[in-house]
Amino acid sequence: MAVLTAYARVYVDDLDTALPTFEALTAARPGLRFAYRDLELASIGNYLLVAGTPQALAPYRDVQATTIVDSLDEVFAIVEREGGETLDGPNEVPTGRNLTIRHPGGAVIEYVEFDTAKVQARSAQ
Numbered sequence: 001m002a003v004l005t006a007y008a009r010v011y012v013d014d015l016d017t018a019l020p021t022f023e024a025l026t027a028a029r030p031g032l033r034f035a036y037r038d039l040e041l042a043s044i045g046n047y048l049l050v051a052g053t054p055q056a057l058a059p060y061r062d063v064q065a066t067t068i069v070d071s072l073d074e075v076f077a078i079v080e081r082e083g084g085e086t087l088d089g090p091n092e093v094p095t096g097r098n099l100t101i102r103h104p105g106g107a108v109i110e111y112v113e114f115d116t117a118k119v120q121a122r123s124a125q
Contacts, residue, residue, distance in 0.1 A: 001069060001070065001071045001074035001075060001078065002069065002070045002071075003067055003068070003069055004068040004069060004070060004114075005046070005067075005068045006046070006065055006066070006067045006068070007043060007046055007047060007048035007065060007066045007067075007068075008046060008047050008048070008065060009047075009048050009050055009060075009063060009064065009065055009066060010022075010047050010048070010049050010050065011050050011051075011057050011060075011061060012049055012050070012051045013051065013052075013053075014051055015033075015040045015041075015042055015049055015051035018049055018051065019042060019044065019049065022044045022045070022047055022049065023044065025045070026044055026045030026047070028044055028045050029044070030042040030043060030044045031043045031044065031123060032095065032119065032122045032123055033122065034094045034095070034122045035094070036093060036094055037056070038052055038053070038055075038056035039051060039052040039056055039057070039060070040052065048066045062108045063100060063108050063109070063110050064107060064108055064109060065109050065110070066109075066110045066111075066112060067109055067110070067111050067112070068111075068112050068113075068114060069111050069112070069113055070113065071113065072090055072097050072098075072099055072111060072112075072113035075099060075101070075111045076090070076099060079101045079103065082103075082104060083104045084101045084102060084103045084104055085101065085102040086099065086100070086101060087100045087101065087102055087108065088100040093112065094118060094122060095112060095114055095115065095118050095119050095122060096112055096113050096114045096115035096118055096119070097112070097113050097115070098110055098111065098112045098113075099111045
């Protein structure tokens with residue numbers, strides 16, 4: 001199992017208001033931008049901006065990072081073996097499949113296995 005990249009999560013009220021500052025800070029444009037449930041998300045540099053109302057964000061605020069991996073099944077096996085707890089998933093999401101885990105020690109991480117076709121479709125938006 002390989003970790004391909006990790007994104008620090010940044011929770012914001014409005015994606016369009018937040019993005020210009022992150023574009024200036026990273027000298028980059030958003031790589032992905034998509035809606036999921038009542039949220040809007042955009043990756044830019046090593047950040048994942050998650051926008052929504054306080055109510056929409058509430059269930060996700062404990063998640064500290066999003067990690068892209070090449071095998072969600074292997075993550076699940078490792079965390080189960082190490083004594084972690086599955087909080088959500090695996091689920092089908094706009095970019096592939098995800099799984100949210102509480103690690104031993106308390107860290108809460110979302111893991112995503114990208115589906116190349118879905119990611120390419122989201123990159124064009």
